[in-house]
Amino acid sequence: MKHLLIAFVALMSVVTLSAQNYRRPTPTRPQRQTITPIERPQFDTVAQPPRDSLQITGFDKQLRSKRETMFVTNSTSRQIHSIALKIDYYDMQDYMLHSATHSARLDIPAGETRQLEVPSFDRTDRFYYHESPVPTRAQQATPFKVKITVLYITHPFTPTEQ
DSSP: OOHHHHHHHHHHHHHHHHHHOOOOOOOOOOHHHHHHHHOSSOOOOOOOOTTEEEEEEEEEEEOOSSSSEEEEEEESSSSSEEEEEEEEOOTSSEEEEEEEEEEEEEEEEEEEOEEEEOOOOSSSOEEEESSOOOOTSSOEEEEEEEEEEEEEOOOOOOTTOO
């Protein structure tokens, strides 16, 4: 029993000594890194579209539709990566109803056409594009016209371009 008591006291002293010598490691501060600025390309990949570079046709928004669709034709010599449009909505007396800006990724190879869908401005389901078909049972429906402005287009970045 005496040996057991001595072993217990020795064990407790070792535990106590090891607990007193324990030091919490201090957190190391991260090394400061010098970040070199990225060299800016000699040209910008965002382009203001020249006249006649894009054609937007076939705008459609039917009554109660949550989407507006149109066709975008790329008449440039380069592929288009994305597009930003401003759509102004007018009633038939040319009073502005609304204005919205949309940007979308839309890959269009040179000389080709793609369909673009954007959310409709009409939250009440009472407006329709004046050239779209009107349901015969439509009781309250208001036609509208649009003016679409291309804000910018982007081209895919190719590092070999100068």
